[in-house]
Amino acid sequence: MKKLIPLMFIMLFTFALAQAEWQGNGVNIEYNDTILKATGMKEGFNTLISPLTPTNTTLRYSFLIKGENTNGVLAEIAYFDENGTFIFAKNVTLIGNGTFDWKNVSIVALPFENARFASLVIIINGTGTVYVDKFSVSEFESPKAPPKTQTETPEETETTTAPQEFKKETVSNETENLQRLLIDDENIRVEIFLKSTYSPGDTIRADFYITNKKGFIDEVDIKLDVYYFGIKVFSYEHPSWREYSEGKTIHIFHEAKLPMITPPGKYVLRFYITPVGRETKEVSATITVKPSAVWFLFVIALITIFYGVAFLIKRYWKRIVRIYREFSVGQRFVFFAIIGLITAAVILALGAESYANNVAIVVYCLLVIGVLNEWIEYLEPRWDRKDIWETTSIFLLALLMWLSKDTLTVYPAVVVFVLAAVDGITKLRPKDKESRRNRGIEEIEIIGETEEGFIILKTKGEKDKKVHKGSNEEA
Incomplete structure (x- = not known):
């Protein structure tokens, strides 16, 4: 599986030089008079970064923004040290989704210890386009609230976000494809963003904003379990080693490509966040995988290949059975291991790396049992009792797969155990009299x-x- 890549390293590369103008990571920037146009060039999150501003006081970032064909637009404040090196990001704000008209947005950036500069970061999800106008940075002063009257009508909508607060617009129809998950207690605050709808072959990405509220921790374990119709079909776990100082927000993300063979339907994602030395926090979300035209073509091709292989097996079935019966117990296990290796290679080529790894584990178990049987057959030929060793070997395979249940789940081990039990019962059936008589000669x-x-x-x-x-x- 791909490693968990921190977004802070990408920002570190982006801000290697002091900025005098807007910079982009994965975006194409154009200017039309005072309006800045930024277009995402790739799938996933693309970033547009404003010039650095000294943070010796509370700052107010104000700008007008509109979007076209986006999968979600966010903004955040990034902080840097005296060398222009990225430290952390705060004030994550969800601006809009899809195509939206001009919005007046205002974000407050508070000064922090060790942070000497700040910058506005606009995040474009996917290949959409955003337009930015009337961008300004000024010293923030808390305005006095004017008296309210019944006839007062604001001319334009403005949103100001304090640290780690989100606009209530996040629950509108405009942002229905972007989910926000939240874990918030007295020790830690974790915000997770991911889309709610995908197609097979899409890149699925989850962004984590982790804020440590108390003390100091240097590790947060992130685990993900994916369930399909109540069955765990995928699991991933990776520790995040960072300096999670008190009040410091770390932005990390993980990307993985959905295999083309992913069946459509609803999947439940369960995230487990475990700060070192503290209890585990859990949050879950549901995503929907919708079939695409490419997926239907792929399924048709897969079915065609399957029927072709089935036709060849049927045609040469007697020869295959005759050859298989001549195999010893060890050779039979090695034979199935070779079939498993070919299967794993095909699955890996289709992009399902985790499933290919699971098949490889089963192949390893088959090879171990096969080689063990070959040793027994070679060193002690008198122990070579197919009826006994084959059943015993299948039980041993079930045991090895059960020991790997954290990766394979328990279901394959149960299936193999039942198969071994049926095989053993079948071989314990009494033989007919003629067979027993001939066996007595x-x-x-x-x-x-x-x-x-x-x-x-x-x-x-x-x-x-x-x-x-x-x-x-x-x-």
Whole structure:
């Protein structure tokens, strides 16, 4: 799985040089008189960054902004040290989604210790376009509230955000495709942003804004479990090693591409946030995966390939069965391991890296059991009892898969255990009398040959028999 990449490193690269004008990361910037036009050039979050401003007092960032065909537009205040190195970001504000008209936005930036400069960061989700006009930075003074009258009508809408507060616009229809999850207690505050609708092959991204409220911590473990119809189908865990000082907000994110084979439907995402030495906090969200035209074409191609393979297996089934029956127990497990390796390679090529890793774990278990059986068959041939060792090996495979339940879940181990039990019960069925009688013959001795071409046999506990050379039938 891809590693958790902190957005602060991207910002560190972006702000390596002191800025005298707007900068962009993943955006194309154009100017039309006083209006700045910024277009996202790639999927995911693209950033537009204003010039640096000294933060020796409380600042007020004011600007007009409108968007076209966006998947969500956010703004935040980024803070830097005396060298222009990014430290942290605060005041995350969700501005709008889709296409929206001009909005008057105002964000307050408070001064912080060790922060010498601040900058406005506008985040464009996807390849949409935003227009910025009348951008200004001024010293903030708390205005006196004028007396309210019933006839008072504001001329334009303005929003001012204090640190870590969001506009109430986040629950409007305009922003319905962008989810905000919140964990907030006396020790830590975590805000998570992600879209609510995807298609197979899309890049899914989750942004985390983590604020430590008390003391100092240097590690926060982030875990994600994904459930489909109540079954856990994906799990990811990664620690975030940072200096989470008191009052400091860290912005990190994780990106992963949905495999093309992802079935459509609703998925439940459960995030577990565990600061080192503190209890785990949980928050969940639901996303919807909608099929696309490319997905339908992919499914048709997959079904065609499946039927082609099934046709070949059916055509050569007898030959395959004959070859398989000649295998020893160890060779059978190695045979299935080879099939698993091919399957894992195909799944990996389709982009489902986590599923390919799960198949690789099963392949490893098959190879271990197969090689173990080969050693037994080579070193102690008298122990080579297929009926016993095959059932025992299947039980051992179930045990190894159960020990890997944290990765594979418990269901594959249960299926293999049931298969081993059925196989064992089948082999314990009593044989018919003829089979038991033939099994009791321990030695055959050739006494001689008659003039008619019959061979005289003598078996222990049996009467002499005459068998023809060519037909091997009893005389």
